[in-house]
Amino acid sequence: MNAYSRPGVVVRTHEILNYFxxxxxxxxxxxxxxxxxTSMRGTLEVTVSASCELPCGWSGPVPLTIMT
Ligand SMILES: [Zn+2]
Numbered sequence: 001m002n003a004y005s006r007p008g009v010v011v012r013t014h015e016i017l018n019y020f021x022x023x024x025x026x027x028x029x030x031x032x033x034x035x036x037x038t039s040m041r042g043t044l045e046v047t048v049s050a051s052c053e054l055p056c057g058w059s060g061p062v063p064l065t066i067m068t
Contacts, residue, residue, distance in 0.1 A: 010037065011035055011037040012037075013033050015032070015033050016032040016048065021062055023050075023052035023056065024058065025057075026054060026056045026058070028052060028053055028054045029053055030051060030058075031051060032049065032050040033048070033049055033050075033051075034046060048061065048062050049061050049062065050062045
């Protein structure tokens, strides 16, 4: 887990351990990382990005609906 900050914005990331999505490029299980940021207006912004566990180079955003 790591954290960094910009003026007015705090972002924390952590790996999603119960993510079971697969790489759309090669089909191998992917890992996902969730990033939570708080804007200057105090709204919570959550984004999830996934990357392939094989070095095929794929990474991209994934929908939050994969989480239960
Ligand atoms: Zn892949």
